[in-house]
Amino acid sequence: MSSSGVDPQRVGHTAESELLARILPRFRAADAALVGPGDDAAVVRAPDGRFVVTTDLMVHGPDFRMAWSTPFELGWKAAASNLSDVAAMGARPTALVVALAATADLPVEFLEQLADGIREGCAAMAPGCGVVGGDLSVSATLTIAVTAFGDLEGREPVLRSGARAGDVLAIAGSMGRAAEGLDLLFRRGVDADGHPDAEATALLRAEYPDLIRAQTAPRPPIGHGVIASAAGATAMMDVSDGLLLDASRLAAASDVRLDLSSTALEPHGPFALRGGEDHSLLAAFPTQDAVPAGFTVIGQVVPGRGVSLDGTDLDPRGWDPYSSWSGAQG
Known part of the structure; x- marks a missing residue:
């Protein structure tokens, strides 16, 4: 039953055309859209003659728990994780295509709130970007x-x-806060049997609102992707799997070593190196003076391979959704 005492309309009892009629008006039109939802495909402007494209999947179980996230937060996070990948290429996000596979007993209102989260996430992090189909x-x-x-x-x-080698390594956004929030949820957002629990989560939200929000509805600095590109960034990527693991990927792609500074990382806490899902932007710049406002220097690019901390080699383990969620069933 809903809070009003009325049994909510379920996805399995609703025609697709009715679902679309209730969901599509909740999305904001993309500025770049020439043809939006309603035809077999959308038409989106590409003034540059090229476009950046990325995709991301969120599955209940390995990627989120409904007891820990509101539908609005799920929509916001789905937008954030994709917008950050576009930003990491130095591009401005222009449009999203969204596909939803819902359980038959899911209330239609849940999908409406999820659509609201996508719309508001785009408005806050990438103004002008909107949903063009799905x-x-x-x-x-x-x-x-x-x-x-x-x-x-x-x-x-x-x-x-x-x-x-010789570049400066810097990051925009948080480090480890999403993982710290998830750690709280694993330890205290559960019932007596260890299953994710909405009531326990509500108490955590009241006690640690910023940390829980960092996990359930991250707000990465999407606009800093364009800023970094304009400042002459030589390399960049989204940090979704943890700073250490993603830094090792950047190091391997560039055939260099990234030497991180413990002094720079220490204020960010114990999850800074290996915690995932902050969706911050890790970038290399040719000089210290080239690092734009909003980025914090955390290390240097040096000859060699891999990642080190103050010159000591590190094992590049990081966020792994397949192992991180093991044992957290329910």
């Missing part, structure tokens, strides 16, 4: 798939492979 289906597992597009606006894409 698909709906029914599944035994709630699944959210988003594809994002971006405009390079005449700039070259910023790749992972451009860092060179």
Whole structure:
């Protein structure tokens, strides 16, 4: 029953056309859209002649728990995780395509609130970006798939492979806060049997609102992708799997070593190195003076391979959704 005492309308009892009629008006039109939802495909402007495209999947179980996230937060996070990948290429996000596979007993209101989260996430993090199409289906597992597009606006894409020895390594956004929030949820957002629990989570939200929000509805600095590109960033990537693991990927692509500074990382806490899902932007710049406002220097690019901390080699383990969620069933 809903809070009003009325049994909510369920996805399995609602025609697709009715679902679309209730969901689509909740999305904001994308500025780049020439043809939006309603035809077999959308038409989106690409003034640069090129476009950036990325996709990300969120599945109930390995990627989120409904007891820990509101539907609005799920929509926001689905937007954030894709917008950050576009930003990491130095592009401006322009449009999203959203596919939802919902369980038949899911209230239609849940999907409406999820759509609200996507709309508000785009408005807050990438103004002008909106949903231009997608698909709906029914599944035994709630699944959210988003594809994002971006405009390079005449700039070259910023790749992972451009860092060179002598560059300065910097990051925009938080480090480890999403993982710290998730750690709280694993330890205290559960019932007596260890299953994710909405009532326990509500208490955590009241006690640690910023940390829980960092996990359930992250707000990465999307606009800093374009700023970094304009400042001459030589390499950049989204930090979704933890600073250490993603830094090792950038180092491998550029065939360099990234030497991190413990002094720079210490204020960010114990999850800074290995905690995932902050969706911050890790970038290399040719000089210290080139590092733009909003980025914090955390190390240097030096000859060699791999990642080190104050010159000591590190094992590049990080966020792994397949292992991180093991044992957290229910």
